[in-house]
Amino acid sequence: MRNIILFATAFASLLASAASATVHKETCSGADTGYKTLNKACANNPSSMMVNCANICTNFDIRTSKCLSWRTQEVASAICTSTGDKMLVRRCDDEQTEFAAQAIEKAREQAEKLSAALNALDLSELDVEAQRRFGYARHIAKGAANWLNHDRQFLCKSSEKTYCSGNLAMAIPLTGGLAAVRLCDAFFNLSVEKAGATIIHEATHSCCATSDREYYDVGPNDPPLSTQNWQNIADTYYYWAIKGLCIPGETECSANAATISEGDNGAASIAVGRGAGGGGGGSW
Numbered sequence: 001m002r003n004i005i006l007f008a009t010a011f012a013s014l015l016a017s018a019a020s021a022t023v024h025k026e027t028c029s030g031a032d033t034g035y036k037t038l039n040k041a042c043a044n045n046p047s048s049m050m051v052n053c054a055n056i057c058t059n060f061d062i063r064t065s066k067c068l069s070w071r072t073q074e075v076a077s078a079i080c081t082s083t084g085d086k087m088l089v090r091r092c093d094d095e096q097t098e099f100a101a102q103a104i105e106k107a108r109e110q111a112e113k114l115s116a117a118l119n120a121l122d123l124s125e126l127d128v129e130a131q132r133r134f135g136y137a138r139h140i141a142k143g144a145a146n147w148l149n150h151d152r153q154f155l156c157k158s159s160e161k162t163y164c165s166g167n168l169a170m171a172i173p174l175t176g177g178l179a180a181v182r183l184c185d186a187f188f189n190l191s192v193e194k195a196g197a198t199i200i201h202e203a204t205h206s207c208c209a210t211s212d213r214e215y216y217d218v219g220p221n222d223p224p225l226s227t228q229n230w231q232n233i234a235d236t237y238y239y240w241a242i243k244g245l246c247i248p249g250e251t252e253c254s255a256n257a258a259t260i261s262e263g264d265n266g267a268a269s270i271a272v273g274r275g276a277g278g279g280g281g282g283s284w
């Protein structure tokens with residue numbers, strides 16, 4: 001089933017690269033940016049929405065080999081982040097695109113904060129195993145922040161519905177080791193904060209092959225965090241992004257080795273235990 005998505009993606013790319021494609025602001029009837037690729041349009045128009053539009057011939061005169069009338073069609077759209085990176089959004093309606101833009105920007109903010117907070121941790125009082133885990137977590141948080149600072153793809157709809165059953169979002173492998181993130185219907189009902197953290201969860205899968213051995217924010221009766229290899233669990237980063245850094249344990253996410261000190265840069269606050277959150281599905 002993955003092939004169907006790849007085919008559709010390849011087809012859209014083909015159209016987008018057609019010589020007649022032009023990039024417009026927000027819709028095909030919006031201002032022409034003068035660029036032919038989303039990359040360039042985003043690099044020069046940060047914090048905006050862009051669509052790549054192609055002219056499709058609807059009335060071709062075979063005798064003269066000329067096109068008599070055209071229809072303009074949107075072949076790809078992108079969220080240009082504040083740093084001009086291009087986040088391709090596919091098969092999303094306007095509302096979804098706008099929410100995805102907010103969530104991606106929030107995720108970038110959260111990932112930078114998280115990475116800075118992890119780097120600011122004083123690990124010296126922790127046991128060797130905890131030090132090792134936090135060392136790895138630093139690597140993953142940095143990987144997620146980097147992932148969010150490069151061109152990526154997000155899909156709102158796909159022909160494979162089962163991907164989304166019970167999920168908020170999923171990382172979908174593409175060719176060449178790339179990954180797209182499928183944003184499921186439930187994703188759009190989240191707060192921007194949780195939506196951002198959900199993207200971080202997916203980013204850690206894509207950048208750093210984290211696992212889904214546990215989900216943390218699924219209900220009031222679940223243990224908050226695990227004693228497993230939490231540094232390699234995607235939801236650890238979701239949890240930290242929302243609640244702040246803490247040390248995952250069997251019954252609580254404790255801040256008592258606070259040694260987990262807040263960095264001088266005020267990067268992150270420390271939360272203890274679960275907040276009032278809960279509810280919602282997981283992100284795979």
Ligand SMILES: [Zn+2]
Pocket residue numbers: 201202205211212234283284
């Ligand atoms: Zn996951």
